[in-house]
Amino acid sequence: MATRPDETHDSRDAAVVVAGSLLADSSARRWEIFAKQSITRQTELVRGKLDRTLEVAECGVGVRTFDGLRAGFASASGFGRPAVERTVRAALAGAVEADDPMPPARLIGSVNVAPGPNMPARGWAQHIGNELELALASLSDGRIGLERLIIQEGRYCWVLATGEGCVIDHQRVAASILVEIRVGERSGLWREWLHVADPETFDPAAAAARVGNRALLTEHDITSDHGLHDLILHPEVSAHLFAGIAPLFLARDEATDPLPRLLDPQGLLAAYAVTVVDDRADASAPVVGPCDGEGLPARRTLLLDEGAPRHRVASFADARRFDETPRGGAVRLSYRDCPTSGFANLMIVTDDGSPATELLAASRRALYLLRPVGPVVCDLEADRYSIIASGVWLKQQRVCGWHPVVELSGGLGAMLRRIEAVGTDLGWYQTAVGFVGAPSLLIRRQPVVG
Amino acid sequence: MRGNHPRFEDLFLERRLEIRVAEGEATASCRVDGAAVRWRFGSRSVMHAAAGVSDRVIEGLLSRYSYRPSVPAVSGRDGAGLEPPEGWTAWARGVAAGFPGRSATIRYLQRQAVVIRREGWQPVNAPGLVRIEHDPRRGRALLAVWRRPELGDWIRRLIEPPPRRTWSPPPGLKGPIVLTDGTAGPLLHELVGHLAEGDLVAAGRSPLIGLGGAALTEAAIDVIDDPGRFDLPGAFDADDEGVTAQPIPLLRSGRLCGLLCDRETARLCETRPGRGRRADWRSPPVPRLSNLVVTGGNHTADDLVSGVDAGLVVTRLAGASVDPVSSRAVLRVERGFEIRKGRRRRPLSRCELTGGVTEILAGIDPAVGNDPTTDWRLGWCVKDGMPLATGSEAPTLIVRNLEVL
Numbered sequence: 108m109a110t111r112p113d114e115t116h117d118s119r120d121a122a123v124v125v126a127g128s129l130l131a132d133s134s135a136r137r138w139e140i141f142a143k144q145s146i147t148r149q150t151e152l153v154r155g156k157l158d159r160t161l162e163v164a165e166c167g168v169g170v171r172t173f174d175g176l177r178a179g180f181a182s183a184s185g186f187g188r189p190a191v192e193r194t195v196r197a198a199l200a201g202a203v204e205a206d207d208p209m210p211p212a213r214l215i216g217s218v219n220v221a222p223g224p225n226m227p228a229r230g231w232a233q234h235i236g237n238e239l240e241l242a243l244a245s246l247s248d249g250r251i252g253l254e255r256l257i258i259q260e261g262r263y264c265w266v267l268a269t270g271e272g273c274v275i276d277h278q279r280v281a282a283s284i285l286v287e288i289r290v291g292e293r294s295g296l297w298r299e300w301l302h303v304a305d306p307e308t309f310d311p312a313a314a315a316a317r318v319g320n321r322a323l324l325t326e327h328d329i330t331s332d333h334g335l336h337d338l339i340l341h342p343e344v345s346a347h348l349f350a351g352i353a354p355l356f357l358a359r360d361e362a363t364d365p366l367p368r369l370l371d372p373q374g375l376l377a378a379y380a381v382t383v384v385d386d387r388a389d390a391s392a393p394v395v396g397p398c399d400g401e402g403l404p405a406r407r408t409l410l411l412d413e414g415a416p417r418h419r420v421a422s423f424a425d426a427r428r429f430d431e432t433p434r435g436g437a438v439r440l441s442y443r444d445c446p447t448s449g450f451a452n453l454m455i456v457t458d459d460g461s462p463a464t465e466l467l468a469a470s471r472r473a474l475y476l477l478r479p480v481g482p483v484v485c486d487l488e489a490d491r492y493s494i495i496a497s498g499v500w501l502k503q504q505r506v507c508g509w510h511p512v513v514e515l516s517g518g519l520g521a522m523l524r525r526i527e528a529v530g531t532d533l534g535w536y537q538t539a540v541g542f543v544g545a546p547s548l549l550i551r552r553q554p555v556v557g
Numbered sequence: 558m559r560g561n562h563p564r565f566e567d568l569f570l571e572r573r574l575e576i577r578v579a580e581g582e583a584t585a586s587c588r589v590d591g592a593a594v595r596w597r598f599g600s601r602s603v604m605h606a607a608a609g610v611s612d613r614v615i616e617g618l619l620s621r622y623s624y625r626p627s628v629p630a631v632s633g634r635d636g637a638g639l640e641p642p643e644g645w646t647a648w649a650r651g652v653a654a655g656f657p658g659r660s661a662t663i664r665y666l667q668r669q670a671v672v673i674r675r676e677g678w679q680p681v682n683a684p685g686l687v688r689i690e691h692d693p694r695r696g697r698a699l700l701a702v703w704r705r706p707e708l709g710d711w712i713r714r715l716i717e718p719p720p721r722r723t724w725s726p727p728p729g730l731k732g733p734i735v736l737t738d739g740t741a742g743p744l745l746h747e748l749v750g751h752l753a754e755g756d757l758v759a760a761g762r763s764p765l766i767g768l769g770g771a772a773l774t775e776a777a778i779d780v781i782d783d784p785g786r787f788d789l790p791g792a793f794d795a796d797d798e799g800v801t802a803q804p805i806p807l808l809r810s811g812r813l814c815g816l817l818c819d820r821e822t823a824r825l826c827e828t829r830p831g832r833g834r835r836a837d838w839r840s841p842p843v844p845r846l847s848n849l850v851v852t853g854g855n856h857t858a859d860d861l862v863s864g865v866d867a868g869l870v871v872t873r874l875a876g877a878s879v880d881p882v883s884s885r886a887v888l889r890v891e892r893g894f895e896i897r898k899g900r901r902r903r904p905l906s907r908c909e910l911t912g913g914v915t916e917i918l919a920g921i922d923p924a925v926g927n928d929p930t931t932d933w934r935l936g937w938c939v940k941d942g943m944p945l946a947t948g949s950e951a952p953t954l955i956v957r958n959l960e961v962l
Contacts, residue, residue, distance in 0.1 A: 159601065161604045182586075198586075201586055362658075443575075
């Protein structure tokens with residue numbers, strides 16, 4: 108039968124036992140076994156009609172070893188004995204001379220995470236699709252056309268076991284919705300990804316407002332403008348901008364580190380309004396777990412404290428290599444991947460933020476960037492950024508025109524230090540560096556040619 | 558459909574091997590096997606997939622409904638699985654050691670698949686690939702078919718540090734841009750390849766809709782999507798829906814003449830299938846291009862540069878993208894030069910070039926280089942979050958409607 112997490116819990120644990128006994132009889136002095144199984148269900152509705160359903164069951168094992176001199180890693184799909192044996196053999200055979208990459212047992216542990224919601228009942232996806240369609244129609248008097256909805260529901264569980272006897276077991280449910288809408292013919296297709304922290308409390312009306320409100324602004328006439336404007340970045344644009352500077356928050360070699368060159372004389376990378384964290388302990392964020400990718404307890408790591416760089420994210424091996432304190436900065440995307448330094452939930456803190464409506468009202472002449480239409484590029488070495496986005500012009504708090512493609516570029520550090528305020532409208536987005544949670548941002552006096 | 562039974566479409570079995578080598582790190586090997594069955598309920602499609610290719614997994618997938626289809630037996634499925642070529646790991650260790658500062662990750666990627674339909678089964682073979690990521694923050698990478706003779710030269714060029722003193726072209730600069738050393742391939746991959754994909758066309762989202770038969774460019778180039786080119790990374794002998802690979806011309810003498818479709822969009826667009834490609838067994842096939850091959854003209858690259866009074870020549874790209882919504886393309890330039898009075902002058906800083914899709918195509922100069930060159934930099938193409946290996950080979954082209962961002 109096809110693999111299902113509830114049915115194969117035993118197979119998962121049996122795979123860990125088999126791997127453990129093979130490793131105990133091997134040359135490995137230390138080892139770590141990561142076994143994961145997941146089931147994901149994806150429902151796709153096109154113009155309200157059920158178009159496609161995907162159901163994927165996956166399981167596999169990843170093994171890290173260290174024999175006192177050499178470190179190895181291998182992974183394979185399946186929980187059967189042949190797959191486990193092959194994985195252990197490959198990890199030992201592929202080992203190369205290296206420091207022990209695994210954290211010592213004394214650092215391994217876990218924190219309590221709030222119990223996750225249950226997997227939504229079958230039919231939830233179609234129900235939510237219908238509700239969202241109604242909510243969008245009511246928001247816009249029918250001016251928004253719902254083109255496509257992709258609803259993903261997933262349930263996964265994993266176990267991390269080490270040769271020293273540490274065992275961390277975790278299971279979780281995750282859900283998200285990709286919405287594609289169209290407003291008239293001019294502004295094309297609008298795509299929004301929604302993280303659903305709890306399917307039971309998902310509010311279709313709030314989701315429809317988030318998806319639809321900015322798209323409706325493009326109904327204004329197309330106009331252009333230039334000169335010094337305040338910039339207001341929609342959370343999606345902010346998220347991609349901060350994904351662009353995220354490499355600055357990873358531990359790295361001093362010789363090639365661009366961060367010092369981006370700081371102002373006061374040691375600030377960004378304005379006081381900006382505090383950035385990698386939050387692995389927030390139960391409402393997209394990536395939730397009791398520990399990082401190699402077993403260090405989940406925590407919130409302060410990366411940028413009121414504009415000033417504080418800590419950096421690193422796996423245990425990178426923390427040792429770059430002389431950082433290990434803070435649990437490893438990510439392990441699946442059983443296939445060896446843990447590496449990375450972000451789980453990179454987030455701009457909004458505790459002292461203002462509602463987005465106040466940001467919009469705080470400017471007499473502004474360009475409100477609604478969404479990126481090309482890659483947001485941050486050249487950290489050259490201290491430059493470029494954003495290609497679609498936006499609307501605001502004068503005296505009123506929208507006075509839409510600009511389908513506006514191109515902005517300039518000094519990156521200077522722009523980050525002109526962020527005057529952050530909003531409270533935090534949204535999660537998938538980016539090249541993982542999940543980024545960002546609010547609207549108000550940036551004062553940027554030169555604009557539109 | 559028979560009664561209320563779902564219609565069985567295909568069973569897909571796949572084995573993937575990835576070996577990863579980085580300086581100072583363990584050699585990481587990852588083997589992933591999986592199977593997927595697709596069904597159709599009227600206009601709705603359903604796919605069930607599971608890890609493994611054992612009889613038990615396949616039986617579980619085929620027995621999801623009361624109606625269990627009979628499928629042909631496949632021989633050779635119980636083989637030992639994929640293995641890396643002999644000596645690859647030692648070769649990769651040597652290459653990794655040649656990069657400064659432990660900055661490179663070298664991967665060997667191999668896949669084998671079988672598509673089983675009622676009428677029979679079709680093996681899917683693809684070449685083993687080498688992917689090297691060097692300084693991934695700046696997007697420096699290489700993708701090539703393993704054992705391609707030029708691989709050593711491409712690696713040397715990837716390691717080469719950028720020039721120290723560079724010139725930033727001013728934003729808004731709009732002059733003739735000479736795309737040489739294969740860099741025209743990624744541009745046409747975006748402008749013609751992606752926008753001729755059946756899903757965009759069937760959904761009414763491609764700016765090329767309605768332009769069938771029309772001359773998109775004055776340049777009399779042929780642009781062909783050719784999965785049979787096994788020296789390029791996007792090669793396969795059958796697509797992931799079991800359709801035998803055939804070249805599909807997209808432009809003939811600059812005129813739009815073809816689309817890239819999977820079985821479903823081929824039916825909607827009334828054309829032939831053959832480009833249903835899966836990111837892996839967990840993903841359904843979608844229309845994707847393979848290797849975009851552009852025919853050469855009569856001019857040497859040097860002649861084309863010398864005919865430009867003031868402009869830019871691009872010798873290497875760091876990335877390219879197209880947004881079907883805004884109908885704009887962006888090229889991220891990694892290396893190049895300013896051209897003044899027909900000669901290469903100052904080396905370029907990294908910069909972006911942008912323009913509208915149809916305007917860029919209309920602005921391609923009729924003079925075409927006689928130097929079709931493989932692009933080794935890009936090729937790892939991501940669409941809707943799904944990465945696939947693709948390839949391109951193109952001669953030097955002059956484009957007039959690109960603007961510095």
